[in-house]
Amino acid sequence: MKKYKVEKTEEEWKKELSPEQYRVLRQKGTEAPNTGKYNLHFDKGEYKCAACGEKLFESDAKFESGCGWPSFDDAIEGKVEYVQDRSFGMIRTEILCSSCGSHLGHVFDDGPTETGQRYCVNSASIEFNK
Numbered sequence: 001m002k003k004y005k006v007e008k009t010e011e012e013w014k015k016e017l018s019p020e021q022y023r024v025l026r027q028k029g030t031e032a033p034n035t036g037k038y039n040l041h042f043d044k045g046e047y048k049c050a051a052c053g054e055k056l057f058e059s060d061a062k063f064e065s066g067c068g069w070p071s072f073d074d075a076i077e078g079k080v081e082y083v084q085d086r087s088f089g090m091i092r093t094e095i096l097c098s099s100c101g102s103h104l105g106h107v108f109d110d111g112p113t114e115t116g117q118r119y120c121v122n123s124a125s126i127e128f129n130k
Contacts (some may be wrong), residue, residue, distance in 0.1 A: 004101045005100070006052040008100075013051065023125045024124040028103040033067070036124065044060075049097040050124065051104070055079065070126070095107050103125065109115060
């Protein structure tokens with residue numbers, strides 16, 4: 001099992017996170033589309049992991065994808081871990097916080113910008129700082 005910079009027991013995570021954050025971040029859940037507080041949020045600042053506070057995305061990388069979840073075309077280098085996800089009969093690339101291993105969402109190769117990437121992120125897995 002991989003070791004992360006921030007390691008806690010599941011009981012500690014349950015105490016620190018809301019039930020929805022725990023379900024998404026620690027149990028690899030997905031929030032319903034168009035329900036997350038950061039889906040249509042475009043203030044300038046940075047997005048960090050809601051579990052450990054690690055800075056993950058800059059607001060300049062955020063765009064409106066129409067998919068119903070916050071979308072970014074790039075992550076801060078070294079802050080996101082990529083894992084093949086074969087759940088639900090699909091092959092996708094799951095994205096995790098590289099600091100604590102929490103589930104953020106998935107990345108797809110259908111982004112409209114020069115990176116060609118669309119990081120599809122759950123609002124419950126991130127927090128925003130101006």
